[in-house]
Structures are given as structure tokens and as C-alpha cells.
Amino acid sequence: MTVTVDTGHRSIGQLFRAQVAKNPEGRAFAGPAPISTTIAGGAIGTTSLTWQETAEQVYALAAGLAELGVGPGDRVAIASGTRIEWILADLAVMCAGGATTTIYPTTEPGDAAFIVADSGSVVLFAEDATQLTKFQGKLDELPDLRAIVTLDALETPEVTDGPEVLSLHELLERGAERLIAEPKLIEQRIDGIGPDDLATLVYTSGTTGRPKGVRLVHANWIWESDAQAGLGIIEETDLQYLWLPMAHVFGKVLLCAQLTIGFESYVDGRVDKIVENLPTVRPTVMAGVPRIYEKVYNRVRTMAQDKGGATWKIFTWALGVGRDVVALREQGKEPSGLLAIKYAVATKLVFSKLQTRFGGRMRGMISGAAPLSREVAEFFHAAGIPIYEGYGLTETTAGSFVNRPGRFRLGTVGLPLGDLEVKIAEDGEILLRGGGVMRGYHHKPEETAAVLTEDGWFHTGDIGELDDGFLRITDRKKDLVKTSGGKYVAPSYIEGLFKTIVPQVSQVIVHTRNYCTMLITLDPDEIRTWAQGAGLESLSVAELSNHPQVRAHVQSGVDQLNGQLNRWESIKGFVILPNDLSVDNGEITPSLKVRRKFVEEKYTKELDALYAG
Structure with missing residues (x-):
């Protein structure tokens, strides 16, 4: 600590x-x-x-x-x-x-x-x-x-x-x-x-x-x-x-x-200016939310995949080399011998291009506010622009845990900051006590008492586990749902995994009643690029969301997803919404987190249809 x-x-x-x-x-x-x-x-x-x-x-x-x-x-x-x-x-x-x-x-x-x-x-x-x-x-x-x-x-x-x-x-x-x-x-x-x-x-x-x-x-x-x-x-x-x-x-x-x-x-x-500004500003550090990093990763991967042939083979080879290097660095070691040579070649052919996109000087980035998928994290770490995932809430003044140079573990939110105390309750909820914990909710003593004990422990509402001091977040306590068969489902894990399988997807909301379904939105830029290759470039995003070829493409991704999930987690149906979620419509927060219950209530009719009969 x-x-x-x-x-x-x-x-x-x-x-x-x-x-x-x-x-x-x-x-x-x-x-x-x-x-x-x-x-x-x-x-x-x-x-x-x-x-x-x-x-x-x-x-x-x-x-x-x-x-x-x-x-x-x-x-x-x-x-x-x-x-x-x-x-x-x-x-x-x-x-x-x-x-x-x-x-x-x-x-x-x-x-x-x-x-x-x-x-x-x-x-x-x-x-x-x-x-x-x-x-x-x-x-x-x-x-x-x-x-x-x-x-x-x-x-x-x-x-x-x-x-x-x-x-x-x-x-x-x-x-x-x-x-x-x-x-x-x-x-x-x-x-x-x-x-x-x-x-x-x-x-x-x-x-x-x-x-x-x-x-x-x-x-x-x-x-x-x-x-x-x-x-x-x-x-x-x-x-x-x-x-x-x-x-x-x-x-x-x-x-x-x-x-x-x-x-x-x-x-x-201005979020829409980030990619444009980075090569000019040439920053050395940046903090963001997973959606920003997902979009960059998906764009790079899609471009390589579209070129096909040698380009795609080199990309996948470089990614494999990078994963080996990242695994070593998680142990505090550096590549040597043949792996070091391969990594130098992979950096020159693939990873250096990403570094240039970020201005050529980026030492590292911070991710928070939502889970970062392991695949995206591995890619950036391999590219020499490590993303240090962290965790905190408004009630804990943002930072509570973070990975750091020389001490990181992918799939976790890192080690506690400062002298922060942490314990896991019997039901798996993460409890925190320390200098970052709020003094309460303004004018709301009853709601304060519901989350903050008299001896200073704050109930985060998140479910997690500790592994050698590193904290792994499973899901939000209120989002963790039980199927009619009595099995628990963690929506955020499934959602993050699916985004890496289908890069044309923007937002995913896993919904569970007696089985799991999904609400899906398309990333406007990525789906337009995909549409050009499919001969559908004349269609709007709304039209693409309802097109059989797009649905077949998404279904293929769902099939691949289900192959990596437990039977009770598998997705039985999905709806592709005609528009992406937005801050202006109240569907996501200004920090780009999905307002899950709001979206589910807004699209109740579509969800009901997935469970009809």
C-alpha cells in the first residue's frame, strides 16, 4: 500500500x-x-x-x-x-x-x-x-x-x-x-x-x-x-x-x-476534437473513459481487418507478440532474446502507428468510470501506451484504486491509493474507509446513513474481490441480476466482451428476466465503414440498424459471444436500436456511463417483445 x-x-x-x-x-x-x-x-x-x-x-x-x-x-x-x-x-x-x-x-x-x-x-x-x-x-x-x-x-x-x-x-x-x-x-x-x-x-x-x-x-x-x-x-x-x-x-x-x-x-x-487535437497538442498523459479507448482500438483493428491479407496477418501477429510482452510486464519483467526482437519488429510495423495517432509522446493514460475490457487494455499496453485502470466514486472523491507503472494487473482496478482501507462484505460488496470518503449527502441525512456507517465505512454498491491487494470489480450490486433458474449474471462483463467482438457496436445493455437479451446501438462511424464493404453505403444508420445483413453480422457476434459464456448467461435475443445513445437524450451521463434503468424503461416495448411467448 x-x-x-x-x-x-x-x-x-x-x-x-x-x-x-x-x-x-x-x-x-x-x-x-x-x-x-x-x-x-x-x-x-x-x-x-x-x-x-x-x-x-x-x-x-x-x-x-x-x-x-x-x-x-x-x-x-x-x-x-x-x-x-x-x-x-x-x-x-x-x-x-x-x-x-x-x-x-x-x-x-x-x-x-x-x-x-x-x-x-x-x-x-x-x-x-x-x-x-x-x-x-x-x-x-x-x-x-x-x-x-x-x-x-x-x-x-x-x-x-x-x-x-x-x-x-x-x-x-x-x-x-x-x-x-x-x-x-x-x-x-x-x-x-x-x-x-x-x-x-x-x-x-x-x-x-x-x-x-x-x-x-x-x-x-x-x-x-x-x-x-x-x-x-x-x-x-x-x-x-x-x-x-x-x-x-x-x-x-x-x-x-x-x-x-x-x-x-x-x-x-470538446469530445469530438480529441482525436483531431492529439497529434497537434502532443500530450504525454491523458485520462478518459473506456468508450474513448474502445473507439480507437476498434478503428485500428477494423482498418487492418478491411485491408486483409498481409496487413491483417501482421496485425494479429503483432497483437500476439504484444500480449506475451504485457504478460511479462505484469510480472515486473521485460522481454529479452527472441521475444524482444519480435516486439521491436511489431512496434515498428504496427504499434508505432498508434503512438503517432496520439502525438508520439504519450507515456500512459488513465481509465475510470466504467470497466475497461482486457482486450483493449492489452492492446494499448502492447503499443507502449499503457492504460492504468482505476476505480472510485463521486462519494470517494474519484480515486480510490489505480494500477500504476511497474505495479499493474489487467482485469483489475489496481491497488488502493494512500492509506485507504478496504474490506469485502459477506455479500461481496466493497466497503471503503479513508481520507477520500465524503462527509455525506447535502440535506439528506437518511440517505447518508444508508451508505455511511458511524465508524466511517462507505458502502460502494459495487461487488468485487481482492487478489493480492489488487481489486477486481465484478459488477454494480444493483445491476447484478439472478435468472429464474437462480443463477447470477454480471451484465458489465458481457457488455464489455461483446464490444470487442463486434467493433461496429457502440453501446450494449444486457437485460435479464428468465433469460438474457440485449439492447444494442451501432457506432455511426464504424457501421458506415462496414457498410461500404457490404455495398450498403447509401443507407443511413437508422436504416442499417434494421437491415438483414447488419442483423446477420451482429448475430454472428452474438454466437461467438455465447461460446464464451455460461449457459445461463447466453444471449437469447437482441434489438438493434435505430440511434446511438446520447447525453442530450438523457440516456448516458456526461461522463459517458449508460443510464441503464432509464434506457430499459424507454425501450420497454422492444424488451417485452424479446420475452413474448
């Missing part, structure tokens, strides 16, 4: 201040477009910020918040996608002594207004006109809201009734003036923050009912950032590509790690 590094800091504000003092001229953040903020004497319209330039903007924003009446413990909400301004606003809230309430930009107006009201947020950062409009129609539900600050430069209305609306630029100007009058204001605010003060309210995106606010204090984030130092996954000289939603703990924990370690982050939350 890795011992937590103790940096001696009590809050995120102190972490930030220490990193600025340590490396003022070092590069901190970069982005795809000019930052829409300016301050007197600071960086103007730049695409990158040093730590000192970041501090100047953060302190001015923090003083601006103080001018708006934000005091210690007050909540400030941020409704925005991932961009540098999100980070500046969040750090400003931390340095002003407040607590950030995170809101996904895709959150529908009713839930967004509920989060602002339930949290008692007094100021709201709204990214653009879309977000501003979302809240302006709900102002009567937000009695505590004093001001709305837009991140984009918009025409802000004159203050008449309700909260004041101003731009980020105007907030910076007010803050700069306040700092002239009180130059030590923000330093004093930072000094007054304690480890048990509330830092963040992260509202979980539930599938039913209203979201729940998870209370994370400064001590939670400090524990996380300290526990990540020294793991060797991210180091001071790295350039991180940060695209994850900052409203999610996975994104925020990477920011806290940056404050401790001091690396640089390129910030761009």
Missing part, C-alpha cells in the same frame, strides 16, 4: 498558492482559443497561462466574488463545459473561501435550477447564452441567487429585478479594484480555510428522482492530490490533455493533482 504524501496543506487554496510560489513562470494551462478574460497588467487574450498569470486572474476573480458578497462557506455554482475559464472560476471560489457547486452544461433546466436552489448557491457562473437562458426562466425558484456571471462575452441586461448579470471581464475588473483597496484580502481568505470546510458539492446524475449533492471538504481533495503524488503516472514534466467534464469528480481530481505535482494541462472539453 502506498502511503499518502503529506504536503502539509489544509485547503485547495493553499495548494494553489504553494504551486504558484514554487514555479511562477512555469506553464500551467493552455487552451484551444484565446481566454475570454483580461486583467490590468496581466495576460490579455492569451492561449496559455503561467502559474503566476493564473494566480493573477484567480485572485482578481476571487476578490470580485467577495465584492458580490461571497463569504466563507457560501456556495457558487458553475454551469459550463470544460475550459480554462471553468478552472479559473473554481480556483477563485476556493480562494475566496466558498464552495463550488458543479452543474453539467447538459443538465436540463428543472434539475439545474434544483441544484442551484438545493445548494443555496449565491452566485452562478453560466458559460454562454444557452446556460444563461436556462436559469433566467427559473429565477423565481432561486431566492438565494444574487448574481450570474457569464464566461462568454454576452450583452448583459441592465439590472432591474432579480440577480445581477455581469460578464467575467466585469467581475475581474471589480476584483482588481477591490485588491487595490485590500491587497491582502485573498491571502487572508486562504489562510482562514480549514480542512473540514466544504469545498465542493457534486450532484450525482441519478437515473430517477432529483440529483443528490455529495459534500466533499478540502481534506478530501488534499488527500486525493497527496495520494497521487509519487505514483509515477503523472509527473511534473508532463503535459496532460484534459477533456473530462470538470463538473465530474474525475476531472476535478486531476486538477487537484496538478496543483500538487505541478504539470501543465491543455484544456479542451
Whole structure:
């Protein structure tokens, strides 16, 4: 077990201040477009910020918040996608002594207004006109809201009734003036923050009912950032590509790690730009969710398969060599002799092409939020871009377990971070106790008591097992289902396996009543490529989903899948949905996790047909 590094800091504000003092001229953040903020004497319209330039903007924003009446413990909400301004606003809230309430930009107006009201947020950062409009129609539900600050430069209305609306630029100007009058204001605010003060309210995106606010204090984030130092996954000289939603703990924990370690982050939350940007940005580390890695793997494999002949033979040979190398590295060994020679050839002919796609400098990546299939993990490890799978929940401040360089085991989520305690309950549920565990759900004492014991053990709701310290996740406790024959089925294992068999598949939901069936969606890019080879290039994705040739192709994959499953797990029927699941339709979360119950309820008619008769 890795011992937590103790940096001696009590809050995120102190972490930030220490990193600025340590490396003022070092590069901190970069982005795809000019930052829409300016301050007197600071960086103007730049695409990158040093730590000192970041501090100047953060302190001015923090003083601006103080001018708006934000005091210690007050909540400030941020409704925005991932961009540098999100980070500046969040750090400003931390340095002003407040607590950030995170809101996904895709959150529908009713839930967004509920989060602002339930949290008692007094100021709201709204990214653009879309977000501003979302809240302006709900102002009567937000009695505590004093001001709305837009991140984009918009025409802000004159203050008449309700909260004041101003731009980020105007907030910076007010803050700069306040700092002239009180130059030590923000330093004093930072000094007054304690480890048990509330830092963040992260509202979980539930599938039913209203979201729940998870209370994370400064001590939670400090524990996380300290526990990540020294793991060797991210180091001071790295350039991180940060695209994850900052409203999610996975994104925020990477920011806290940056404050401790001091690396640089390129910030761009546009998921559709990741593949395009990687060769230009040339990052050395990146974190993501399995779907991102699955798409890359499926694209590379499909391209080799379509070329056929020698290309496909070389690809499969290289993959076999890579698996042998990965098996050795799991034991802490390196290839030698003939295997080393074969691996060098495989790297030159196959794996180097993947490295080029990622910019040519990628040292490693982190995966979380959902299970990563072994086949995908093996491929990336073999290609010299290891994916270190980890595990955590919003309620545990993201990181609880992670594989790491020199100490990894595929198929597991790694070893515990820091001094985290773990035990497996009699029913297989994973219980955790340690510095990352939340302080409870906001305004929900009964729900808090249901998952958090008096002596600090948190019930994760996940089923798993320990193997020499490495944790293997079996499934979500609520998703683990029993067939009418009394046999248990773990849907996530079957779903992940099927995605590697049929790369044209995007999402899979295994559903069980008296036997197992599946809801399937097609990956638009992959199925179009497949359709060209099948002479169906004129058809839309919706038309392809209902085409006999596509169904026969998927059925062939299901037959192959069933050959690897127990009899009671085998898939007896499936439906190919006409469209992929999306965040906008509420079918997947902004962190790309499927809202299983929501999808099953939405397609009840299709599922009923699979069990008819």
C-alpha cells in the first residue's frame, strides 16, 4: 500500500498558492482559443497561462466574488463545459473561501435550477447564452441567487429585478479594484480555510428522482492530490490533455493533482476534437473513459481487418507478440532474446502507428468510470501506451484504486491509493474507509446513513474481490441480476466482451428476466465503414440498424459471444436500436456511463417483445 504524501496543506487554496510560489513562470494551462478574460497588467487574450498569470486572474476573480458578497462557506455554482475559464472560476471560489457547486452544461433546466436552489448557491457562473437562458426562466425558484456571471462575452441586461448579470471581464475588473483597496484580502481568505470546510458539492446524475449533492471538504481533495503524488503516472514534466467534464469528480481530481505535482494541462472539453487535437497538442498523459479507448482500438483493428491479407496477418501477429510482452510486464519483467526482437519488429510495423495517432509522446493514460475490457487494455499496453485502470466514486472523491507503472494487473482496478482501507462484505460488496470518503449527502441525512456507517465505512454498491491487494470489480450490486433458474449474471462483463467482438457496436445493455437479451446501438462511424464493404453505403444508420445483413453480422457476434459464456448467461435475443445513445437524450451521463434503468424503461416495448411467448 502506498502511503499518502503529506504536503502539509489544509485547503485547495493553499495548494494553489504553494504551486504558484514554487514555479511562477512555469506553464500551467493552455487552451484551444484565446481566454475570454483580461486583467490590468496581466495576460490579455492569451492561449496559455503561467502559474503566476493564473494566480493573477484567480485572485482578481476571487476578490470580485467577495465584492458580490461571497463569504466563507457560501456556495457558487458553475454551469459550463470544460475550459480554462471553468478552472479559473473554481480556483477563485476556493480562494475566496466558498464552495463550488458543479452543474453539467447538459443538465436540463428543472434539475439545474434544483441544484442551484438545493445548494443555496449565491452566485452562478453560466458559460454562454444557452446556460444563461436556462436559469433566467427559473429565477423565481432561486431566492438565494444574487448574481450570474457569464464566461462568454454576452450583452448583459441592465439590472432591474432579480440577480445581477455581469460578464467575467466585469467581475475581474471589480476584483482588481477591490485588491487595490485590500491587497491582502485573498491571502487572508486562504489562510482562514480549514480542512473540514466544504469545498465542493457534486450532484450525482441519478437515473430517477432529483440529483443528490455529495459534500466533499478540502481534506478530501488534499488527500486525493497527496495520494497521487509519487505514483509515477503523472509527473511534473508532463503535459496532460484534459477533456473530462470538470463538473465530474474525475476531472476535478486531476486538477487537484496538478496543483500538487505541478504539470501543465491543455484544456479542451470538446469530445469530438480529441482525436483531431492529439497529434497537434502532443500530450504525454491523458485520462478518459473506456468508450474513448474502445473507439480507437476498434478503428485500428477494423482498418487492418478491411485491408486483409498481409496487413491483417501482421496485425494479429503483432497483437500476439504484444500480449506475451504485457504478460511479462505484469510480472515486473521485460522481454529479452527472441521475444524482444519480435516486439521491436511489431512496434515498428504496427504499434508505432498508434503512438503517432496520439502525438508520439504519450507515456500512459488513465481509465475510470466504467470497466475497461482486457482486450483493449492489452492492446494499448502492447503499443507502449499503457492504460492504468482505476476505480472510485463521486462519494470517494474519484480515486480510490489505480494500477500504476511497474505495479499493474489487467482485469483489475489496481491497488488502493494512500492509506485507504478496504474490506469485502459477506455479500461481496466493497466497503471503503479513508481520507477520500465524503462527509455525506447535502440535506439528506437518511440517505447518508444508508451508505455511511458511524465508524466511517462507505458502502460502494459495487461487488468485487481482492487478489493480492489488487481489486477486481465484478459488477454494480444493483445491476447484478439472478435468472429464474437462480443463477447470477454480471451484465458489465458481457457488455464489455461483446464490444470487442463486434467493433461496429457502440453501446450494449444486457437485460435479464428468465433469460438474457440485449439492447444494442451501432457506432455511426464504424457501421458506415462496414457498410461500404457490404455495398450498403447509401443507407443511413437508422436504416442499417434494421437491415438483414447488419442483423446477420451482429448475430454472428452474438454466437461467438455465447461460446464464451455460461449457459445461463447466453444471449437469447437482441434489438438493434435505430440511434446511438446520447447525453442530450438523457440516456448516458456526461461522463459517458449508460443510464441503464432509464434506457430499459424507454425501450420497454422492444424488451417485452424479446420475452413474448
